[in-house]
Amino acid sequence: MANIEVDGKSYETDEEGYLVDLTTWNADVANYIAKVENIDMTEQHWEVINFLREYFEEYQIAPAVRVLTKAIGKKLGADKGTSEYLYGLFPYGPGKQACKIAGLPKPTGCV
Amino acid sequence: MSDITAPAYRVIPIIPALKPGAMEGKGPFVASEKINEAIGFPGNLVDDWHDKAIAKMGELLSKYRSLKVYMDACVHCGACSDKCHYFIGTQDPKNMPVARQDLMRSVYRRYFTLPGKLFPKLVGARDLTREVLDEWYNYFNQCSECRRCSVFCPYGIDTAEVTMAAREILDSIGYGQKYSNEIIGKVHKIGNNLGLPGPALIDTLEGLEEDVKEDTGIDVKFPIDVKGAEVLLITPSADFFAEPHIDSLIGYAKVFHATGTSWTLSSMASEAGNFGMFIGNYEQLRKIALRIREAALELGVKRIVVGECGHAWRVAYSFWNTLSGVGDGASEVDRFAQMLQKQLDHRYKQPTHICEFTWDAIERNALTFDKAKNDKHIITFHDSCNVARGSRMGDFAGGQFEIPRNIIKAVANNFVEMDPNTTRERTFCCGGGGGLLTDDLLEIRVKGALPRMEALNQAKEEHGVNFMATICAICKAQFTKVLPIYGFDRRVVGGVHQLVSNAIILGDKK
Numbered sequence: 001m002a003n004i005e006v007d008g009k010s011y012e013t014d015e016e017g018y019l020v021d022l023t024t025w026n027a028d029v030a031n032y033i034a035k036v037e038n039i040d041m042t043e044q045h046w047e048v049i050n051f052l053r054e055y056f057e058e059y060q061i062a063p064a065v066r067v068l069t070k071a072i073g074k075k076l077g078a079d080k081g082t083s084e085y086l087y088g089l090f091p092y093g094p095g096k097q098a099c100k101i102a103g104l105p106k107p108t109g110c111v
Numbered sequence: 112m113s114d115i116t117a118p119a120y121r122v123i124p125i126i127p128a129l130k131p132g133a134m135e136g137k138g139p140f141v142a143s144e145k146i147n148e149a150i151g152f153p154g155n156l157v158d159d160w161h162d163k164a165i166a167k168m169g170e171l172l173s174k175y176r177s178l179k180v181y182m183d184a185c186v187h188c189g190a191c192s193d194k195c196h197y198f199i200g201t202q203d204p205k206n207m208p209v210a211r212q213d214l215m216r217s218v219y220r221r222y223f224t225l226p227g228k229l230f231p232k233l234v235g236a237r238d239l240t241r242e243v244l245d246e247w248y249n250y251f252n253q254c255s256e257c258r259r260c261s262v263f264c265p266y267g268i269d270t271a272e273v274t275m276a277a278r279e280i281l282d283s284i285g286y287g288q289k290y291s292n293e294i295i296g297k298v299h300k301i302g303n304n305l306g307l308p309g310p311a312l313i314d315t316l317e318g319l320e321e322d323v324k325e326d327t328g329i330d331v332k333f334p335i336d337v338k339g340a341e342v343l344l345i346t347p348s349a350d351f352f353a354e355p356h357i358d359s360l361i362g363y364a365k366v367f368h369a370t371g372t373s374w375t376l377s378s379m380a381s382e383a384g385n386f387g388m389f390i391g392n393y394e395q396l397r398k399i400a401l402r403i404r405e406a407a408l409e410l411g412v413k414r415i416v417v418g419e420c421g422h423a424w425r426v427a428y429s430f431w432n433t434l435s436g437v438g439d440g441a442s443e444v445d446r447f448a449q450m451l452q453k454q455l456d457h458r459y460k461q462p463t464h465i466c467e468f469t470w471d472a473i474e475r476n477a478l479t480f481d482k483a484k485n486d487k488h489i490i491t492f493h494d495s496c497n498v499a500r501g502s503r504m505g506d507f508a509g510g511q512f513e514i515p516r517n518i519i520k521a522v523a524n525n526f527v528e529m530d531p532n533t534t535r536e537r538t539f540c541c542g543g544g545g546g547l548l549t550d551d552l553l554e555i556r557v558k559g560a561l562p563r564m565e566a567l568n569q570a571k572e573e574h575g576v577n578f579m580a581t582i583c584a585i586c587k588a589q590f591t592k593v594l595p596i597y598g599f600d601r602r603v604v605g606g607v608h609q610l611v612s613n614a615i616i617l618g619d620k621k
Binding site: 015016058059060061063064065066067070083093095096105107108109110111 | 140289290293294297303304305306307308310311314315318319322347348349351352353354356357382384420548550551584585587588592
């Protein structure tokens with residue numbers, strides 16, 4: 001267990017930097033985690049993060065990569081509904097890296 | 112993590128120079144109190160860990176005769192030393208299979224043999240100190256239990272079993288690994304390793320129905336929890352979630368559609384994987400397997416088919432019969448196992464691998480393919496370790512090697528083999544098996560992939576191979592991650608049923 005400090009507030013994370021208490025997430029924490037991951041958050045990144053959070057709210061899990069690409073494609077145009085686009089935004093893999101920034105638990109298993 | 116680079120390909124693939132201590136360290140993240148207690152293990156390292164560990168070792172030695180034989184039989188001939196992918200990739204002598212066994216063998220000698228009790232130094236016997244225990248934790252989590260070394264051992268010593276025993280001992284004293292134990296907790300609590308709840312699963316499957324309809328114009332169904340279906344498909348949860356896994360799931364559904372098979376998934380047993388095997392824990396192994404029996408009884412299915420998951424097929428093929436009554440062999444007094452035996456249709460193999468199912472349909476001429484749809488691929492096949500060395504398919508020796516290859520050749524025009532020293536029973540692990548498929552072990556995963564990447568690269572240079580098919584969710588996830596580090600596109604890896612899906616012609620057969 002570890003803690004990250006953002007704007008004088010402390011947030012608990014696990015060994016890999018995922019937030020422990022998902023309800024403590026906010027945009028500042030997201031920006032902070034993104035920085036640690038070497039990602040400059042742009043509007044395009046936020047579109048993905050926001051979708052992840054909406055989906056999680058409903059289903060208590062991050063969406064499958066295919067569900068994510070399809071949703072992004074519908075929202076932002078077919079050219080963006082590809083895993084290439086998502087890997088471009090989140091090079092370590094849209095599943096894990098985007099989840100971490102969105103404050104969602106890490107997908108486990110054979111993924 | 113970004114500083115992990117691929118080791119250079121060897122010019123002549125022989126025993127590499129030794130780098131003692133290359134992979135020393137603390138090992139993967141240790142399971143937390145919460146994770147351990149959720150599955151009935153002590154939360155943290157117990158105070159009397161030394162005595163408990165030795166007692167547990169004694170229990171395992173008396174329970175598993177094989178373990179005692181493995182402890183006694185090794186003559187240090189060296190046949191195994193250069194056969195482990197982790198040794199080849201890391202050059203750490205402690206990753207030689209014999210050295211990995213010796214971590215336990217030295218302790219065994221000290222506490223369970225007379226010479227070791229009297230003259231420990233003379234026979235390489237060691238006290239179980241905290242340093243030794245930490246060394247166990249580190250190096251027994253650098254073995255993927257792939258059993259390649261055992262193919263070359265003249266005594267047939269199975270290092271996988273030694274690793275399983277070591278992990279069982281470690282778990283019994285509260286020193287388990289986070290990745291595996293967290294996943295086992297999720298499968299009990301939610302029904303699958305991913306933690307994918309029913310509604311998310313249903314949403315994903317509905318999305319797939321839309322996609323396939325859009326692609327093909329055909330209503331291919333992805334049914335779930337349908338009572339009275341003929342086939343229950345048990346597949347790794349990664350098939351619902353990850354790329355390229357999901358393309359094989361689409362392939363299975365198309366095969367069921369084209370053969371007119373009524374089938375269903377189960378939200379209760381939405382996972383083929385069984386990490387109980389990885390940690391060598393029989394109770395966990397059984398408990399996870401029993402979910403499948405429960406689902407089969409509840410849904411009243413006649414057949415159980417297993418999707419593309421390597422270790423699940425080993426568990427299903429080798430252990431389900433006595434664990435759960437899928438396949439003959441359960442105890443006479445195991446009421447539910449006997450009930451399931453009566454329910455299942457014994458004209459078919461129970462369980463059946465999806466490759467057996469598809470190949471049977473191809474042989475019966477029940478499927479048609481447009482092989483040209485796979486012409487952009489020059490395909491090779493990576494044998495997954497647990498399928499290759501822990502199971503079989505079909506009714507002839509080596510069926511687990513031939514049947515997946517036969518399917519590929521039936522659905523595609525371009526198939527070539529990799530170096531025969533790296534395929535079939537000699538196949539190399541992907542580098543991520545046995546509970547090692549976690550980000551905190553990425554270094555060992557990248558290095559352990561070296562021999563497979565060398566063989567793939569050779570096939571690419573010689574034949575232009577651009578697609579490596581496999582039938583294991585771990586292999587797919589591992590290669591997706593490590594291929595780019597070796598300079599390949601991550602989409603070079605994919606499933607056998609992904610190729611089936613590309614080429615299958617749906618609709619009425621002429």
